[in-house]
Amino acid sequence: MxxxxxxxxxxxxxxxxxxxxxxxxxxxxxxxxxxxxxxxxxxxxxxxxxxxxxxxxxxxxxxxxxxxxxxxxxxxxxxxxxxxxxxxxxENYTKIDFMAGIQVPKADKKLPTYMTLDELKKLFHYLENDNSRLAYRNHLLFKLLATTGMRRQEVVDLKWEQVDLNNKTIRIYGKGNKERLLPLHPIVIPLFHEYRKHLLDYQLHSSEPVFLNKNGCKMNPRGLHKVFKEILEKAGLPPKKFSLHHLRHTFATLLLQESKNKVDLRTLQELLGHESLASTAIYTHVDFEQKKKAINSFLLE
Missing domain, CATH: 1.10.150 (DNA polymerase; domain 1)
Incomplete structure (x- = not known):
């Protein structure tokens, strides 16, 4: 063969x-x-x-x-x-396992890059005061990403039939077309309603994509990435430091750090759509404030 x-x-x-x-x-x-x-x-x-x-x-x-x-x-x-x-x-295409005995090398375990709460607030402040032609779309788009931890592909594939504003939920089709149902954060509900006012009737059909590019067509991942970089720069944040995936890291990290009610890893796994809990466990290593408190509590006098 x-x-x-x-x-x-x-x-x-x-x-x-x-x-x-x-x-x-x-x-x-x-x-x-x-x-x-x-x-x-x-x-x-x-x-x-x-x-x-x-x-x-x-x-x-x-x-x-x-x-x-x-x-x-x-x-x-x-x-x-x-x-x-x-x-x-x-399939009997060969008799030899040409990958036999080959081990996968260990990758460097780097902590995820994420925005601090102050940096995220700075991004939100820009979005809230933006008056550009696509401001309503961008305001909703990036606050939705920051409050759900959705992947870039998941948000560009999002259709109106997946959004239930009455029940305040959103249905996501993740990797391998796996489904997960997420609650919408209260701050994005009015943004959805405001954004919808600026769309044509046919663009609100259940089968239509939620987020459109400047030409009124479905956004693609590369275009979304470009828009995000431009907004970071305008918001006074370093565009080279953060990518869209870092917004997903930010959601997970701040959820663990800032939540008054402690969020367990299993819940975070469900929210992020991770198949393995091991993928989610990396976020347990980024709570520096908890480490700081632990060190400060170590009394040597």
Whole structure:
């Protein structure tokens, strides 16, 4: 079996049978493309029967040494190839597990970047006083992100049928099309009503996207990222320091730090749509104020 045909079959399997998200499919397709290009550049066979663990190890070495691929990206690339190898074995495309014995490297455990409460208030202050043409959209959009922890793709895919203003809830379709129901924060309810007043009747249809670009079409993730960077700069915040995903980190961190009623990790996991509690656990390491109180309580006199 040829590598290209097997890769196409694998991606189809992920899309149809595993119901993977578009982002996952795009990432895996790129990982497979990188492996194929390595084989071609090294004048190696594209026949699956000729692939061995040694071939895969040389690919990984090439990624690190010649392409400077970082541990987190390498983790995903190896994970993709391991899944691909198992798929090929199951489909009898090959008899050799060409990823056998290959370990995923440990990534650096970095604490998530997030805005402080004062920085978030600074962003909100700008949004509340903005008079630009798209001010109503931006005001709702970024306060919604900051109070729900939604992912960038989740918010651009949001349709009116997912928003229930009567019950003050929002239905999110996350990674792998997994559903979660979130309560809307009281501050965004009036913003939804105000934003709706500035849309045409057809734009409020249940099947229409909630957030539109300047041309009245559905926003895309890249466009949303660009808008966010521009707003950060106008709000007096460093655009190079924060990304949209950092707004998600901000939601999780401040929820743990500032909430009067302590939020448990399981609840935060549900809010963020994490499949594993381990993904949520990173936010337990960022409460510096709690650490400070603990140190100050350590009496040495």
């Amino acid at each position: 040829n590598f290209t045909q097997a890769a196409d079959d694998f991606l189809m399997y992920l899309e149809i049978e595993k119901n993977c998200s578009h982002n996952t499919l795009r990432s895996y397709a790129y990982d497979l493309k990188c492996y194929k290009e390595f084989l071609i550049n090294q004048n190696r066979s594209l026949d699956l029967h000729d692939l061995t663990p040694s071939t895969s190890r040389r690919f990984i070495q090439d990624q690190v040494i010649n392409h400077g691929v970082k541990p987190r990206t390498l983790q995903r690339r190896i994970s993709c190839l391991k899944s691909f190898s198992q798929f090929c074995l199951k």
